[in-house]
Amino acid sequence: MDAPGGPATRANTELREFLRSRRARISPEQAGLSPQPGARRVPGLRREEVAQLAGVSVDYYVRLERGRTAHASETVLDAVARALLLDDTERDHLFALARPTRRRVPHALPPQRVRPGLHRLLDTLTDTPALVLGRRMDVLASNRLARAFYTDFEALPHRERNMARFMFLDEGARSLYDDWAAGARSTVAALHLYAGKYPHDPRLAELVGELSVRDPDFRRWWAEHDVMRRTNGSKRYHHPVVGDLTLEYEALAPTGDPEQILGVHTAEPGSPSEHALRLLASWTAESAPSAGADSGSGSGTGRGAGSAG
Template sequence: MAARTDLGEFLRTCRSGLSPEEAGLGASLSPRRVRGLRREEVAQLAGVSVDYYTRLEQGRHNSPSEAVVEALARALQLDDASRAHLIDLARPARGSSAGPAQRVRPALLQMMASMVDHPVLILGRRTDVLAANTLATALFTDWRRLPARERNYTRWVLLDPVARERFTEWDTVAADAVGTLRLDAGRHPDDRALNDLVGELTNKSAPFRAAWGDHRVHERTFGIKRLTHPEVGPITLHFEALTLPGDAGQTMFVYSTDPGSSSADNLRLLTLLDRPREGIDVSG
């Protein structure tokens, strides 16, 4: 993935999704073949020349200033996640950013093991699954049974038939996972393992190819996931994504159900099945 090509493609995608009316330009007087903004309209809104903006889209200019990036974000009405992604794509080219292997601290594993009524996952860079407590393993899959290179949340969602059967709204879950991976790719464009993962998913998954081509980004914060578990039935879960300041690139996902709901009953039933209670490091 060439970062400069990604910048141009991302800008084109953003302007194609924004109409002149939405951008505050009013209705166009001339017929349009497509819904989105023209290059000259984005340039006008951002206060840059048409030639300069064209060079950005074509990858012929690779280091826009911070002021220009902020002006483009405002012109294209980007949300926080998309704005952050644009900033990442506009950074000067960097060297390899693979970094050391990620590991979960023992104290975190102990804390996860103590949360017996809540499924808990820790995801790292590239949406790699680093740790899961017993209930999360029961709810999703036993990550330890997968080869180490396959212990990745996005890969599991896109390629494992179990995930497609388990998530009631699989299309949304898959698109969000791809958007999260796209966000990470912007932050770490030279991560070889990430590029290998994108290549594998591109070859093996048509839904991934479509979602990746949309250039949509997704920031994991909080939300709802609906599943149907083969042992206990339907479960609706709330999740909170908690970043770990002392562990760069790691996010803890804590899942819960509404008290007194049938989902709470079904999740409780899942906890009563005969399984050891532990926080499991699956990163090795």
């Protein structure tokens, strides 16, 4: 039996809060229900209305929301996802929460390593920031331009090389992003998606706990239970060296390790943003240590960054 506050209890809480948050954002009219007279005591849909829309009993939905249905069928979960108007990412998250992989106790996941060929690929990308993210948004590797664009991850202790930590605990991030709040919220949502897949990861619990204590924005947004999967898009930045940039990003999963993501930024050819990236690359090359410098200092390209638990 799971102890109070244990892994199963935490997973049930996550499922309950996720479903509550999705119910709260949908009005009866949005769900296709006729409005009822009188004041509503809860925002969004009631449990009874979700059960009606999903075609299940109220008792069954209540038990599902409380994490007390260990074998919810795919048909039922699909019906609930449709009733709550979940997108594909939210649906996947619901399935991960409602049908978790069985693990008896929390345990450390095996270290992640970036294969040498992927490191070499990063080094060939000299005119665009690129990095490899792993579990919990850990930064496993980065090229020289990414370290100049964000921060020198390789100069940080291994456990601090993390994009969520950078976003919320590095003051430079708040001035780098033109819309820091939107970028930070998407970071929280991506971390929540990972939490649905690995709810018992002790390092995730440590990271979320620290960020919740140290940053009120993270604490508030984490409680909203939004999820997202990074794929591609566009963001605006203001870099302290080269000024304003608008960059496209692509998030690619290297073959052989779907838990690693290669993130690459690009600029429109001939644009001021492309010129700014080239200027930053030139500035970075000029300020780089000489080949004979101590490889343990500054922003070297040491391969020790390619391993994280």
